[in-house]
Amino acid sequence: MSLRWLSAASLLLAASGVAAAPPTLRVDLVHSGNALSAQYALERVVIEPLPWPGNPARPLDDSNRGLNRFEVVDPKTNRVLYSRGYSTIFGEWRTTDEAQKLSRGFQESLRFPKPDRPVRVRVLERDERNEFSLVWSADIDPAAMEVLREQRPAPATPIAIRHNGPSAGKVDLLILGDGYTKGELRKFEADARRLADHMFSVSPFRERAQDFNVWALAVPTRESGVSRPSTGTFHESPLGTRYDIFGSERYVLTLDNRALRELAQYAPNEFIEILVNNETYGGGGIFGQFSTAAAGNDWANYLFVHEFGHHFAALADEYYTSPVAYAAGEERPEPWEPNVTALLDPAQLKWKRHVAATTPLPTPWPKAEFETYQRDYQARRVALRKANRPESEMSALFAEERKFTDALIARQPNRDVIGAFEGANYQASGYYRSQMQCTMFSRSERFCRVCEDAIGEIIDLYSRPARD
Structure with missing residues (x-):
C-alpha cells in the first residue's frame, strides 16, 4: 500500500x-x-x-x-x-x-x-x-435481531481531500464519483480537489474552510459517464446517477438511495456531493440528502457551489425564467427557505435586519428588460438541446447570458442594495429575492448576504470551535 x-x-x-x-x-x-x-x-x-x-x-x-x-x-x-x-x-x-x-x-x-x-x-x-x-x-430497538450489522470490506478507499480535525468538530463533506472508469480514478481525485478548492474560495465557505473535512470516494465503472436518457445514452454506474430526472434534461440525481448509502457509509459524511463524469451541463440538490454536478462541464465550478447551496443550507432557487419540472400553484404562501419571500408583510421580512429604512419594498430593478432578453435566450437554449448541438455551443450561450446579466445589474443604482426584488422561486411574480444578483439567481461567483448568513448558520450547527 x-x-x-x-x-x-x-x-x-x-x-x-x-x-x-x-x-x-x-x-x-x-x-x-x-x-x-x-x-x-x-x-x-x-x-x-x-x-x-x-x-x-x-x-x-x-x-x-x-x-x-x-x-x-x-x-x-x-x-x-x-x-x-x-x-x-x-x-x-x-x-x-x-x-x-x-x-x-x-x-x-x-x-x-x-x-x-x-x-x-x-x-x-x-x-x-x-x-x-x-x-x-x-x-x-438498536439491539433487535433484525438490525443489520454486517461489516463488509469497503469497496474503495476514501481519499482525504481536506482534513482539519476530528469529525465531531467539523462538517464532513463526502464527494462521491459516478461514471469514472478505473483508468479515470485519478481524474476523479483531481476533479474533487479542483471543485472543493473552488468552493472554499467562495464566501462564506472561504472564511469557514477550517470548519470542514472533505473526503472523496469512487467505485470505478465499466464505461465513462452516466446515463442521459433523452439522447439514448445509458450507462451502468454504481450510484445510478442520471440526467433527465422528472423530464428536465439538466436535472441530475440518483433515485437509488440504497446504493448511495451503501457506498457513502465507508467515509465520514454529513453532506454528500456526487460528481458525474460528464461534460453536459447539469446538476441537482436536495436539502439534507445530496447534491450533484457535472464535473466536466465548463460551468462545473458554479454547478458544484450552486447545487451544494440547495443540499447544505436549503437555499431556494432565485431564478424564474428557466423551465422546471414542478407545477406552480396559484397561491403564494411564505416559503420556509431562508432566501426567498412572498413579502406578505414587509414589516416582518425575514431578512429585515439587513434592509435600510430608506429601501422601498418591493425594490425596483430592471425586471422587464431582463425578461425580454431571457425570452430569446431561453428559446435559443431549448433549440440547442433539441438539436443536440455540441456542449461548447451551450457553454458559449451561457457566457453570453452571464455577460448580459452582469452588465445590466452593474449599471443599476440598487445593484448592492438588500431589499425585496420580485422574481424568485421559479415565479416571475409573487416571490422575491433579497438582492439583484446571487449564485442562486444566476451564474454569479458570489452568494448574496442573506444566503451567506443561511450557510453560516448550518456550518455552526455541524461544527464547533477548536476551543470547545
Whole structure:
C-alpha cells in the first residue's frame, strides 16, 4: 500500500473523533404516494461501519428548514434526543404533473448516533400552515435481531481531500464519483480537489474552510459517464446517477438511495456531493440528502457551489425564467427557505435586519428588460438541446447570458442594495429575492448576504470551535 493511501487511512481513523463516539444508525424508509397522499414504510435498520461523525454539542436542529424533520425520541419521557430538518425527492416529485396521474415510491434514509436503548423515530412534514405535523413514527430497538450489522470490506478507499480535525468538530463533506472508469480514478481525485478548492474560495465557505473535512470516494465503472436518457445514452454506474430526472434534461440525481448509502457509509459524511463524469451541463440538490454536478462541464465550478447551496443550507432557487419540472400553484404562501419571500408583510421580512429604512419594498430593478432578453435566450437554449448541438455551443450561450446579466445589474443604482426584488422561486411574480444578483439567481461567483448568513448558520450547527 502506498504512503498516500496509508496517510488517507490514518486520517480516516482520526476523523472518527473521540473513542466514545457512538456507531452510526441508519433507518431506511420507503416514501410513497402521489400529489394528494403519502405513506411511509420501514424498510430496514442498519448499523453503519463508521462511528457517528456529528457534533455532540448540537443534537437538536433549530434552523426550521426542510419540508420534513425527523426526531429521535425517548419513548418513556417523550424527550427529543436528536433532530434534523431535510427535504426529499418524493417531496419534489409530488409537485410534478406525473404525481397527479400515478403513485410512486422513493427510498429515503434517516441517520443519527446509535442510542443505547430503544427509541421512537418520528417523521414530521409541513402542513398547510407551513408548520411541522407528525406523519409517521416507529419504535426502533438498536439491539433487535433484525438490525443489520454486517461489516463488509469497503469497496474503495476514501481519499482525504481536506482534513482539519476530528469529525465531531467539523462538517464532513463526502464527494462521491459516478461514471469514472478505473483508468479515470485519478481524474476523479483531481476533479474533487479542483471543485472543493473552488468552493472554499467562495464566501462564506472561504472564511469557514477550517470548519470542514472533505473526503472523496469512487467505485470505478465499466464505461465513462452516466446515463442521459433523452439522447439514448445509458450507462451502468454504481450510484445510478442520471440526467433527465422528472423530464428536465439538466436535472441530475440518483433515485437509488440504497446504493448511495451503501457506498457513502465507508467515509465520514454529513453532506454528500456526487460528481458525474460528464461534460453536459447539469446538476441537482436536495436539502439534507445530496447534491450533484457535472464535473466536466465548463460551468462545473458554479454547478458544484450552486447545487451544494440547495443540499447544505436549503437555499431556494432565485431564478424564474428557466423551465422546471414542478407545477406552480396559484397561491403564494411564505416559503420556509431562508432566501426567498412572498413579502406578505414587509414589516416582518425575514431578512429585515439587513434592509435600510430608506429601501422601498418591493425594490425596483430592471425586471422587464431582463425578461425580454431571457425570452430569446431561453428559446435559443431549448433549440440547442433539441438539436443536440455540441456542449461548447451551450457553454458559449451561457457566457453570453452571464455577460448580459452582469452588465445590466452593474449599471443599476440598487445593484448592492438588500431589499425585496420580485422574481424568485421559479415565479416571475409573487416571490422575491433579497438582492439583484446571487449564485442562486444566476451564474454569479458570489452568494448574496442573506444566503451567506443561511450557510453560516448550518456550518455552526455541524461544527464547533477548536476551543470547545
